[in-house]
Amino acid sequence: MSERAVAGSVDAAGLRERPTGLYTLVVMKFARNRVALFGLACLLLILLAVVFAPRVTPYDPIQKDTPARNQAPSLLHPFGTDKLGRDILSRVLYGGRVSLQVGFLSIGLAVVVSVPLGLLAGFFGGLLDNAVMRVMDLILAFPGLILAIWLVSLLGSNMVNVVIAIAFFTLPTYARLIRGITLSIREMEYVVAARSMGASSPRIMFYHILPGVLGPMIVVTTLGVSGAIVAGASLSFLGLGVRPPTPEWGAMLADGRNYLRTQWWIAVFPGMTITLVVLILNIIGDALRDALDPNVRA
């Protein structure tokens, strides 16, 4: 804990008489960004609406309701209904479960795999570093979406495989970043000092290097989740991933694409929701980056 306090007071030069932890400073700086706070509140609202979808909307997302088909947005159906009479708002809320899970789970998986890989490669260097990084180069040689399409079509179309595919092409970027940070922290004096005091390698990695990796990773993963949501929706837009009638944002858009001339709302609202969620995540990511950057004033 002590090195955090030291780092904090160094970063905010002049605050030495009032030592505040680096992460407290970051949170304070983030909290001063009103746009980001508003975004965070909206995101929480959307998350709550998606999780408690059955309480928010009275309509079933899958059950047909033929008399109510192809209705334009109204008070009864704010986002309108599709060709089977299903309420689009309900489908957007239930579909959010799949899309948001894909976003968070795939990035979570990528982090869980890339953190140890990057730490070990950067810390021990040599053959291990070379082996891990060449494999990462190989994955990076494939453009992300094509690789994901290919993996899902090989593994089979379902949510788990979509998560694996997205995590797979995100992994090398994270591993590279973590390795780079590890390399630079490894040579810092406080790490050398810890080592000279007899700290073991796992201890140094866990207590001295990992905290330094966290900051940049928080930013990258926030932006990563928005990218993963888009990637997941892109896959289902192309017909890979979750199978109908299960609602999913990308699949709903692909469906609405055929009715652009007559029922524009089928495509407009799911797309607007994806854009909104991605926009919020990007704004929060940007704000976190600014908050973590000592050169950016609050």
Place this chain on the structure above:
Amino acid sequence: MVGGFMSKYILRRILIAFPLILAVTTVVFVMLRVALPGDPAKLMAGDRASPEQVEIIRRKLGLDRPVIEQYFIFLRNFAQGDLGRSVKFREPVLGVIAKAFPFTAKITLLSVTVGTTIGLLIGIMTAVYQRTWIDNVGIVVTVFFFSIPTFWLGLMLILIFAVGLRVLPVQGASSWRHFIMPVATLAVGQSALIARLTRSSMIEVLSTDYVRTARSKGLAPRRVLASHALQNTLIPVITVVGLSVGGLLGGAVITESIFGLPGVGRLAIDAISNRDYPMIQGTVILVAASFVFVNLLVDIIYAFVDPRIRYE
């Protein structure tokens, strides 16, 4: 001496690129032969094929030989530019890809050029007028453009310009007007990406000592920007432009599918849904190879722009 460093650097990059392409082809080969569930010959022959027909296909594809032998035959053919014949098109894979490539190259180059130009302008403006209303508007616009998913933007453009205003054609590639919407779709994201990057890079450069020196010498702000700051600002931008070109050459899948453009991305997707194995293999390998090649090119350009790289 600079020439010596230069060629050594380039040589090293090239020497890294070739094993990478070899590794890519190997991975693609292994994935298709070993990791794939089911018998490719049976899948290709279809459900109603007799065992004899399946056997003929198997022999034709060389699938009756040991895997190692198949691998070497595959590598030899690949080295000779032979990627096999497409099952669906009944033509050499390379020929089919060559026909699709111009469409992809066209929208890639146009959208990257348009997007990068707009992005640079926005990025420089917002950096120079940092913390003014210009900057604020710029940040809002770019984060919004950055967040719109391609597939939704494409559909919205169709809804507005083809369905609503009826000024542009929806699908196809028969005239230049068909390319306006796909290029715009891709350029929006590209411009946002470049604008964000240029802004942060420019702000960093503007705070360096040599820019401060140039200013204190009394140089006109325009001069400082154009001949001092811009060059170093562009260094990270080049990498990202390169990545965009490499990515789009094989990855404009969504845009091509929305606007019905017969490009490489479409081809790759169709190959996957048709289970056209030689075609899948060919598109994935070529897409990855062109990605590696463009990155190699970027590394070389990089060394010209940033002399520090050569001594790495």
